[in-house]
Amino acid sequence: xxxxxxxxxxxxxxxxxxxxxxxxxxxxxxxxxxxxxxxxxxxxxxxxxxxxxxxxxxxxxxxxxxxxxxxxxxxxxxxxxxxxxxxxxxxxxxxxxxxxxxxxxxxxxxxxxxxxxxxxxxxxxxxxxxxxxxxxxxxxxxxxxxxxxxxxxxxxxxxxxxxxxxxxxxxxxxxxxxxxxxxxxxxxxxxxxxxxxxxxxxxxxxxxxxxxxxxxxxxxxxxxxxxxxxxxxxxxxxxxxxxxxxxxxxxxxxxxxxxxxxxxxxxxxxxxxxxxxxxxxxxxxxxxxxxxxxxxxxxxxxxxxxxxxxxxxxxxxxxxxxxxxxxxxxxxxxxxxxxxxxxxxxxx
Amino acid sequence: xxxxxxxxxxxxxxxxxxxxxxxxxxxxxxxxxxxxxxxxxxxxxxxxxxxxxxxxxxxxxxxxxxxxxxxxxxxxxxxxxxxxxxxxxxxxxxxxxxxxxxxxxxxxxxxxxxxxxxxxxxxxxxxxxxxxxxxxxxxxxxxxxxxxxxxxxxxxxxxxxxxxxxxxxxxxxxxxxxxxxxxxxxxxxxxxxxxxxxxxxxxxxxxxxxxxxxxxxxxx
Numbered sequence: 001x002x003x004x005x006x007x008x009x010x011x012x013x014x015x016x017x018x019x020x021x022x023x024x025x026x027x028x029x030x031x032x033x034x035x036x037x038x039x040x041x042x043x044x045x046x047x048x049x050x051x052x053x054x055x056x057x058x059x060x061x062x063x064x065x066x067x068x069x070x071x072x073x074x075x076x077x078x079x080x081x082x083x084x085x086x087x088x089x090x091x092x093x094x095x096x097x098x099x100x101x102x103x104x105x106x107x108x109x110x111x112x113x114x115x116x117x118x119x120x121x122x123x124x125x126x127x128x129x130x131x132x133x134x135x136x137x138x139x140x141x142x143x144x145x146x147x148x149x150x151x152x153x154x155x156x157x158x159x160x161x162x163x164x165x166x167x168x169x170x171x172x173x174x175x176x177x178x179x180x181x182x183x184x185x186x187x188x189x190x191x192x193x194x195x196x197x198x199x200x201x202x203x204x205x206x207x208x209x210x211x212x213x214x215x216x217x218x219x220x221x222x223x224x225x226x227x228x229x230x231x232x233x234x235x236x237x238x239x240x241x242x243x244x245x246x247x248x249x250x251x252x253x254x255x256x257x258x259x260x261x262x263x264x265x266x267x268x269x270x271x272x273x274x275x276x277x278x279x280x281x282x283x284x285x286x287x288x289x290x291x292x293x294x295x296x297x298x299x300x301x302x303x304x305x306x307x308x309x310x311x312x313x314x315x316x317x318x319x320x321x322x323x324x325x326x327x328x329x330x331x332x333x334x335x336x337x338x339x340x341x342x343x344x345x346x347x348x
Numbered sequence: 349x350x351x352x353x354x355x356x357x358x359x360x361x362x363x364x365x366x367x368x369x370x371x372x373x374x375x376x377x378x379x380x381x382x383x384x385x386x387x388x389x390x391x392x393x394x395x396x397x398x399x400x401x402x403x404x405x406x407x408x409x410x411x412x413x414x415x416x417x418x419x420x421x422x423x424x425x426x427x428x429x430x431x432x433x434x435x436x437x438x439x440x441x442x443x444x445x446x447x448x449x450x451x452x453x454x455x456x457x458x459x460x461x462x463x464x465x466x467x468x469x470x471x472x473x474x475x476x477x478x479x480x481x482x483x484x485x486x487x488x489x490x491x492x493x494x495x496x497x498x499x500x501x502x503x504x505x506x507x508x509x510x511x512x513x514x515x516x517x518x519x520x521x522x523x524x525x526x527x528x529x530x531x532x533x534x535x536x537x538x539x540x541x542x543x544x545x546x547x548x549x550x551x552x553x554x555x556x557x558x559x560x561x562x563x564x565x566x567x568x
Contacts (some may be wrong), residue, residue, distance in 0.1 A: 009382060013521050048414070048466035144444050147453035149446055235416025236404060239469065241453060246412075248442065248465055268389035268420045268489055269491070271497060292525035305535065311393045314487070315424040316463060318439040 001267055004259040006274055013278050013297075014288065021288040022281050032255040034276025034301070035263060039138075039253055042308045045264060047136060047251040050244050053145070053187070053194055054118040055132045062090045073094070075135050080115045093126075111167050121194050127166050130184035131175075131245065134253070137183060137266065143173045143249040147189060147241050152176070158188055195243050269311075272304030349377065350496045352510060354542030357382050359515040359531075367448055367514035379521065381516055387513035388502050392423070396487045399426055404470075409456060409476030415468050422468045429540045430459060430532070431481040437462045437472070445473055448471045509538035 010018050010027055039045050057078040061072055064085070069076055081092050091097055094107040114117075120129040125303040133140075143150050146164030157166045168189035175185045239246070253264040263270035275297050282294035349357075349364075349372045357380070370376050392398045401434050404413060416421055428437040442462040445452040452473055459472040459482070470484070490501045502510060516531035 012379060013517070013522060015521065046466040048469040057559060142446075144453060147451070149450055235418065237414040237416065238407070238410045239412040239414055241412070242409065244451075266489070267491075268386070268393055268421065269387050273389075290523070290525075293520065294522065296520055296525040296528050296532075300532070303532075307394055307470075311423070312398055314394075316398070316439070318425060318427070320438055 001262065001270070003028070003031075003256045003261050003263070006140075006270070007259065007283075009111065010277060010281075014281055015342045016288060016322075018194050022284075026284075027169055027277060027281060028256055030280040031273055031277040033255040034273040034279070035255075035265060035270070037276055038269065038272055038305070038308070039251070040263065041305055042312070043250055044266075044269060044308050044312060045251045045253055046141070047247070047249045048239065049051060049249070050239050050241060051134070052244055053129060053131060054121060054129060055279060057117060057132070062113050063088065076132055078117060078130075081113055102176050120190070125167060125190070126170070128186050128188075128190040130178060130182070133183045133185065133247070133249070134251075135183070136251040137249050138252045139250040141250060142246075143175065144241055144246040145191065146243050147246075147267070148173075150174050150187070153188060191243075264344050269304075269308060272301055272308070275300040275304055319348050349379035350500065351379055352384055352500060352502075352507060352514075353496075354381050355507070355511045356384065356518070357515040358520050359511055372496075381492065381494070382525060383514035383517040384510055386517075387510035387523070387535070388500070389489050389492070390513075391502065391509060392487065392489050392505050394427065394539060395425070395503075396423065397506065398488060398490065398501045400488045402484050403431075404484065406459070406472070406480045406482060407478040408478050409475055411453065411459075411473070412465075412469060412471040415470060417468065417486075417488060420488045423489050425462065425464060425470065425486050427483075427485040428462045429483040431483055433458055433480070437482065439463065440473065442471075506539060509535050512538065528562050560568050 007024060007027060009341055011019070011022075014022060016022055030137065033159050034142065036173075049242070058074045058076045060078045060080045061067060061070060062080055062083065064083065067079075073321075081090050084097075085092050088167055091100075092113040109126050111123070112123045113126055114120050114122075114129070115203070117129035117131075150172055151174050153176050156175050158176055159176075162168055165188070169192050170189040172189060172191050173189040174188045177185045251264065254261075256263065263273065265273065279294055279301055280296035282288065282290050282297060297347075353370075354364050357370055362368075362370055367376070367405060369470060370380055384530035400417075400419065402415070404415075424440070428439075429435070431438055437459060438461045441463050442452075442465070445461075445463070449455065453475065455474045456477040457474040459474055459476055459480070461473045462482075463471050463473070465471060472482070493500060511530045516528045519525075519528035519531060
C-alpha cells in the first residue's frame with residue numbers, strides 16, 4: 001500500500017483532512033519513527049539477499065569533500081586509494097607518504113591499487129577490496145560465501161595471526177568490517193577468482209547475463225536466469241549462493257521519502273506504524289492534542305506489538321520439538337565425522 | 349454492500365437502507381472497507397485461519413526460492429509435502445543446520461527439511477539433486493477486497509470480531525476514545541488475544557515420569 005493512502009487514512013483518524021494542525025512532513029516523520037520502533041522491538045524485518053562479489057559500486061571518489069557532490073539518488077560510493085584525513089590529500093602507495101616528508105627508507109609494497117573494487121581481481125591488489133552490505137542492512141544473522149558459512153572476525157585477531165592480512169587471498173572463511181559507518185565488510189581471505197559471466201564492451205562489468213541488480217544499492221543481485229512467473233501458478237526467483245555471498249540480516253525499514261513509497265514492512269504490520277504515528281500526533285504539543293485518543297492509539301500500538309510476536313511464533317508452528325531427559329541416549333541424526341571416544345588416549 | 353459492512357453500519361447506528369455518510373459505493377464505503385480489511389489481515393496473521401496451496405517445482409541444485417505471492421503477503425508454511433517422495437518435509441532453520449552440518453548448502457540429494465527466511469523466502473535441506481515438486485500449504489495474509497461481490501476470506505466465527513474492529517476505528521475517527529476502546533476490547537476478546545499471552549504463575553515447570561521421585565517446590 002502506497003504511503004499516500006496511509007496518509008489519507010491517518011488524516012481521517014486525526015480528523016484533519018486538510019492538514020490544518022499536523023503538517024504532512026510531521027506525520028511522515030512520526031510514521032518513519034514508528035516503523036523503526038516496530039523493528040527495534042520485534043526484529044520482524046529480515047532481509048535475505050544474494051550480494052555479488054565483486055561489489056558493484058556506482059561511483060568512486062577520492063576526497064571527503066567530493067562526497068557532497070555525488071548524486072543523491074544513488075548510494076553505492078567507493079572512496080578509492082588512501083585518504084589522509086588531517087592532511088586532506090590522497091595517496092596510493094606508502095612510499096609516497098615517505099617521499100612527502102623526505103624519508104630515505106622507502107617502504108616497499110606488493111600489489112596494485114585500484115579505483116573500482118572489481119579491478120582488484122584484474123591483478124594482485126595491495127589491499128583487499130570491500131563488499132557492500134545492502135542499504136537496509138542493520139545486523140548480520142548469517143553470511144555464507146559460495147555455500148559455506150563465514151564468521152565475523154575482528155581486525156585484531158586477523159592482524160595477530162597473519163602478517164599479510166591486507167592482501168591475503170584464498171578460500172574465504174571469515175569477514176571483518178572496516179567501520180560500521182561505511183556499511184562495508186572485507187572477505188578474509190579474498191576469494192581468488194570471480195566468475196566473469198558476461199560483459200558488454202570493455203572496462204567495468206555492467207551486466208551479468210541472467211542477473212538483476214538493485215538500483216537502490218547497486219550491489220544486490222538476484223539470479224533470475226531461470227524462474228517461474230505468475231502464469232505458472234506462482235512467481236519464483238532462485239537465490240543462488242554459488243560464488244556469491246548469501247546474506248540473512250536484520251534490516252531497518254527504509255524511511256518513507258515520497259508519497260508513492262511503500263513500507264518495507266508487511267502490509268498488515270505497517271498498519272501498526274500508523275497507530276504509532278497517531279499516538280505521537282495526538283500526544284504532540286499542538287491544538288489537536290487529545291490525551292484519550294493518544295491513549296487509545298498507544299494501546300493499539302502495544303497490541304500490535306503483541307500481534308507481531310504472535311505472528312513470529314506462528315511461523316515456527318510446523319516445528320517438531322522433542323523433550324529429552326539426560327537418561328535418554330542422545331540421538332544424532334546428522335553425524336559429523338568424529339574421532340573414536342578412546343582417541344586421543346586420556347591419561348589416568 | 350456486503351454482510352460485514354451492513355453489520356458495521358448497524359453497529360454504529362447508521363441507516364442501512366438510506367445511509368447518509370457511508371453511501372453504498374466504493375468511495376462511500378472506503379473507510380469501513382479499510383477497517384474491515386485491516387481486521388481480516390490481522391485476524392489471519394494471528395490465527396492462521398486462511399491458507400493457499402502452491403506447487404513449487406524444484407530445480408536441481410537450487411535450494412533457496414523467493415516466492416512472489418500476488419494474492420497477498422506470505423505468512424508461514426503449515427505443511428510441506430514432497431510429491432514424488434510422498435512424505436512431509438520437517439521445518440528447520442539455518443542455525444540448526446549450521447550446528448549439524450556447516451556445509452549444509454553443499455549437500456545435495458532429496459530434500460528432507462525446509463526453512464523460512466525473511467518475508468517470502470523458503471529454502472530446502474538438502475538442496476534438490478534432481479527435479480521434484482513441493483506442495484506447500486501456506487498461510488497467506490490476503491490483499492484487501494475492493495468490491496461488494498469480492499470473496500471475504502474470513503472464518504464465520506470471526507465475523508463479529510471484524511465488525512467490532514471496524515466499529516472501534518469508526519468511533520476513533522469520530523474522536524470518541526471511550527467507545528473506540530470498548531469496541532476494541534470486544535474485538536480482542538473475540539479473537540482470543542487476551543488469552544494468548546496469559547500471565548504465568550510463578551514456579552518452575554518440570555516434566556517427570558512416575559518412576560522418578562517428585563522434586564519438592566516445583567510444579568508437576
